[in-house]
């Protein structure tokens with residue numbers, strides 16, 4: 529849930545960048561409309577019309593939709609560096625795919641990460657208690673503190689290493705930018721390598 533006690537959990541309507549909650553209160557959404565994937569705003573008329581058209585034709589089938597090929601070609605045209613397109617349903621799934629590809633390509637297991645990346649095992653492994661980690665909440669600086677790694681295989685301990693590349697702090701003088709611990713974390717990775725290609 530976003531910002532408990534400050535932001536409603538459920539919405540009744542959403543149009544453009546405006547959200548109306550179940551009590552009729554209106555909010556301007558500066559998150560998903562701002563940095564998220566809802567680039568055209570909520571309930572964009574063209575998108576709504578296209579979705580309705582597809583729903584009427586049948587939106588769920590054992591076969592694939594030809595529009596996915598059309599969109600893939602357009603995405604590659606827009607991003608010529610990309611050779612292929614893979615669709616995902618969530619950010620967490622996209623990150624799991626990226627980590628899987630990175631591990632397969634490098635033959636290494638350990639991943640350095642910064643920020644929130646969803647709920648999948650590779651990421652929550654960062655919160656598995658480790659000798660070098662006081663309380664098993666290494667992700668506390670990455671948006672959501674207290675994410676329990678229950679059910680994450682203990683064998684993944686030490687495979688996800690969070691770092692903070694920029695820490696913004698406010699003090700009496702205003703904003704203070706503190707440079708991060710990346711170099712420290714990277715040197716730790718190097719020190720722990722011990723000749724194995726597991727990081």
Ligand SMILES: Cc1ncc(COP(=O)(O)O)c(C=O)c1O
Nearest residue numbers: 618619620621623643644645646
């Ligand atoms: C960088 C990043 N990765 C992954 C996620 C997880 O996305 P989802 O909730 O769609 O799984 C988020 C969500 O905020 C994100 O910002």
